[in-house]
Amino acid sequence: MPEAPSTLAEPAQGLGPALAAAGALARSEIAAAIGAPEEAVGAAMLYATEGGKGLRAFLVVESAGLFGIAPARAARPAAAIECIHAYSLVHDDLPCMDDDDLRRGQPTVHRRWDEATAVLAGDALQALAFGLLARSDCPPQAVVALTLSLAEAAGLPGMVGGQALDIAAETAAAPLSLAQVEALQARKTGALLTWSAAAGARMAGADPAPLLAYGAALGRAFQIADDLLDVEGDAAEVGKAVGKDAAAGKATFVSLLGVAGARIRAAELVETACDALSCYGDRAEALRAAARFTIARRT
């Protein structure tokens, strides 16, 4: 059994190309599905899926690899989760939500086009995600399992519910407790990352439990890193506005644990994530690297 990584400082060397490759694989599926867009909405859909880290696609491809499923066969589930992620960013950036002008260093969709196009592009990306899943190269019962779990991860029990809690927290009388922030983030950010990590097992009809445990810990580490970037990051490097949480008086892992405490918690979660993969042995090394990457990343 490989050792769990022991330091936060361990660089995420070598992961960059693998993330980029998974992201490109997903985007090529998305581009093929959209075709040559005649309408602004189609162009906005493609635009919204560009420039991401490709982390969710990578998790799908790597978890599929644990079960002998080649990257090409995992391309559509990988594309599906990138569509959901992209749509959520487009809608979250809207003036009535987070009101952001900048995303991944580029104008947000409603700034580049207009609000109606942003609403519709997000809506169509969500539909496309389920269409891509339905055309996945795996048995029908695996497609159904992927679809049901994605609907829950993306919907009210998951991402949308978490975003709603996050908006409600902004106008709440008191800041959220640590338990409340954890519950909120498990839905808002964690649900999609967990789905991605478990996708390979679901494609293969295998038990997703170890990957669900890995994904849950990775998701929590990822969000702590996000909160740290909001405090310590540089807007130009991060590709979006920073310092927004503190300005809004929002409870975050950093406001609740302090910078040092948040770093320690993130490191513990990365160890938990890596430990959850022990049953897969060395084959899961790339997923362990991804867990370390979530807290070493600069964007």
Added chain:
Amino acid sequence: MPEAPSTLAEPAQGLGPALAAAGALARSEIAAAIGAPEEAVGAAMLYATEGGKGLRAFLVVESAGLFGIAPARAARPAAAIECIHAYSLVHDDLPCMDDDDLRRGQPTVHRRWDEATAVLAGDALQALAFGLLARSDCPPQAVVALTLSLAEAAGLPGMVGGQALDIAAETAAAPLSLAQVEALQARKTGALLTWSAAAGARMAGADPAPLLAYGAALGRAFQIADDLLDVEGDAAEVGKAVGKDAAAGKATFVSLLGVAGARIRAAELVETACDALSCYGDRAEALRAAARFTIARRT
């Protein structure tokens, strides 16, 4: 083989209770899936699915009945299409889209709550639709067929693309031609109605072609009736603002064909729809009544 209906004036007697029953069946599935909503978004989702005609749920239930599938087994696909329809209305009503205050005689979701809740409720309703489909009581390959076809009907190739064309038409230099209006409406309104009509065949693994032909004709008749209601309807009875198309200078079936011409075209389409069902004999009588209902309805 039953005679095709020959007059427009034929009342849709007896259809009301069947529509209401199908709508209630769908809503009970939606309510069970959402549970007791802790958040405004969940309450908004339920609110958005109330008060509709239930036409799409009815088409799912009736088309399933053609293949011996009982209403209870068709409840989840029926609920799924009502979720998609409801989400599309919530998003279409947003200030950046059609900017409507009234829907089904009640305040629109963004008026009752706020814009962020409306965006999120719509998003979660779309996810819920695919989750309900995934839990449909039919073989996995049928679920996959339902999912793929719904993703296309709801997404860029269908409803969202049609809505985008409709918005673009509002600022176009020249009004759309008849062919353009037909192409737009086939996507915006027709795609979901056609999916609903074909759902039973897809659940049963049967050829959906006759029901696709029926649905396409019914969808076109439905939209012509909508355009007629916008000219002739009463806002209190219709449950939403009327006279908006003419005020906006929009090309509609009525502006292109005239009131009398539009009525004749709608009647022809109802006959086409009914003829497409001939292979099902008398068992399709309720679907024929639904086609007649689309142009006799007052809301």
